[in-house]
Amino acid sequence: MLVLTRQKNDKVVIQVAGLSIEITVVETRGDRVRIGFDGPRDFKIIRSELIDEVKAENKSAATLKAGEIGELGAA
Numbered sequence: 048m049l050v051l052t053r054q055k056n057d058k059v060v061i062q063v064a065g066l067s068i069e070i071t072v073v074e075t076r077g078d079r080v081r082i083g084f085d086g087p088r089d090f091k092i093i094r095s096e097l098i099d100e101v102k103a104e105n106k107s108a109a110t111l112k113a114g115e116i117g118e119l120g121a122a
Contacts, residue, residue, distance in 0.1 A: 066090060 053072045054110045068086035084092050
């Protein structure tokens with residue numbers, strides 16, 4: 048993991064396969080930091096906690112028993 052110290056309005060650019068994403072420190076307040084992302088519109092930026100939730104839901108759905116699947120359709 049790369050750890051950088053940045054101040055308000057400082058920027059970091061990530062370049063991958065010809066694409067550039069610019070990350071800007073918008074505001075710092077106590078232990079919270081607001082950051083902005085600028086890049087191609089078709090490039091998805093997703094918060095990690097949402098990815099974790101989707102993974103947990105997928106794992107839960109994959110472990111349903113045959114009887115439970117039928118019950119879902121009846122609801």
